[in-house]
Amino acid sequence: MVQFLLPKESQVRPGERYPVSGKGPFKWFHIYRYDPDILDNPRMDSYPVSLDHPMILDGLLTIKHKIDGALAFRHSCREGICGSCAMNINGVNTLACITPLTSYKGDIVIYPLPHMRMIKDLVADLTHAFQQYAESRPWLRSSKPISVYKERLQSPEERRALDGLWECILCFCCTTSCPSYWWNPDVYLGPATLLQARRWIVDSRDDATQERLTDLDDAFKLYRCHTILNCVKSCPKKLNPAQAIAGIKRDLLKRQL
Numbered sequence: 001m002v003q004f005l006l007p008k009e010s011q012v013r014p015g016e017r018y019p020v021s022g023k024g025p026f027k028w029f030h031i032y033r034y035d036p037d038i039l040d041n042p043r044m045d046s047y048p049v050s051l052d053h054p055m056i057l058d059g060l061l062t063i064k065h066k067i068d069g070a071l072a073f074r075h076s077c078r079e080g081i082c083g084s085c086a087m088n089i090n091g092v093n094t095l096a097c098i099t100p101l102t103s104y105k106g107d108i109v110i111y112p113l114p115h116m117r118m119i120k121d122l123v124a125d126l127t128h129a130f131q132q133y134a135e136s137r138p139w140l141r142s143s144k145p146i147s148v149y150k151e152r153l154q155s156p157e158e159r160r161a162l163d164g165l166w167e168c169i170l171c172f173c174c175t176t177s178c179p180s181y182w183w184n185p186d187v188y189l190g191p192a193t194l195l196q197a198r199r200w201i202v203d204s205r206d207d208a209t210q211e212r213l214t215d216l217d218d219a220f221k222l223y224r225c226h227t228i229l230n231c232v233k234s235c236p237k238k239l240n241p242a243q244a245i246a247g248i249k250r251d252l253l254k255r256q257l
């Protein structure tokens with residue numbers, strides 16, 4: 001069996017257990033805590049959270065406002081639209097703001113998105129993932145002149161081709177659950193960026209289709225996807241990045257025939 005030697009500060013130790021206050025039913029939230037400015041191991045702190053909270057994010061906000069103001073996590077829209085509250089809840093990457101407390105029978109264990117550099121507590125560093133996304137040039141590239149008076153029209157079929165792609169909110173739940181990305185984050189683009197790349201490849205208004213395909217025709221950028229399908233299971237918007245990646249591979253194959 002392979003043995004991994006973990007650096008001392010990567011071993012998670014037991015942390016604080018905050019006292020139960022109030023009388024109603026509650027759940028324990030066990031939350032990963034890590035502060036890179038403190039030379040200490042990460043720890044799991046435990047907080048009692050009333051079942052009156054509808055969503056996991058509501059519970060986290062109450063912890064922050066009433067129990068432990070130092071807890072760090074991202075959130076913004078609270079509607080499953082901005083993608084910022086992505087985290088690993090009971091072993092699955094998902095959005096805290098649209099995950100009901102009652103989705104789980106027992107305690108709730110929360111970690112940051114896995115396999116990313118950590119900033120603090122539940123805040124993973126997504127700088128590299130967003131750089132890869134930016135390198136895919138995710139905007140309309142067209143030689144047609146821009147006019148403020150004339151829209152770029154699409155037929156209903158052309159518009160429908162974007163369904164299942166435009167809805168992506170760039171939460172990176174898929175990318176951070178992809179084993180191929182864990183192993184090759186510097187070279188493999190990962191499911192979120194590839195799904196977004198496909199979104200522009202199929203857009204009838206975009207003129208850079210061939211250039212986009214040529215950019216992706218690479219053993220590492222695209223073909224590191226081995227169809228393991230973790231990305232599909234973890235997408236909170238029920239999208240299918242694996243299908244989008246297969247679509248890019250199909251387009252590249254068609255070009256060769």
Ligand code: SF4
Nearest residue numbers: 178225226228229231
């Ligand atoms: S299907 Fe591809 S992108 Fe999705 S998890 Fe598997 S290897 Fe990663």
Ligand code: SF4
Nearest residue numbers: 168169171172174235
């Ligand atoms: S495909 Fe789904 S999981 Fe991946 S970034 Fe987009 S919305 Fe998030």
Ligand code: FES
Nearest residue numbers: 076078083085097
């Ligand atoms: S806060 Fe915006 S998706 Fe959760």
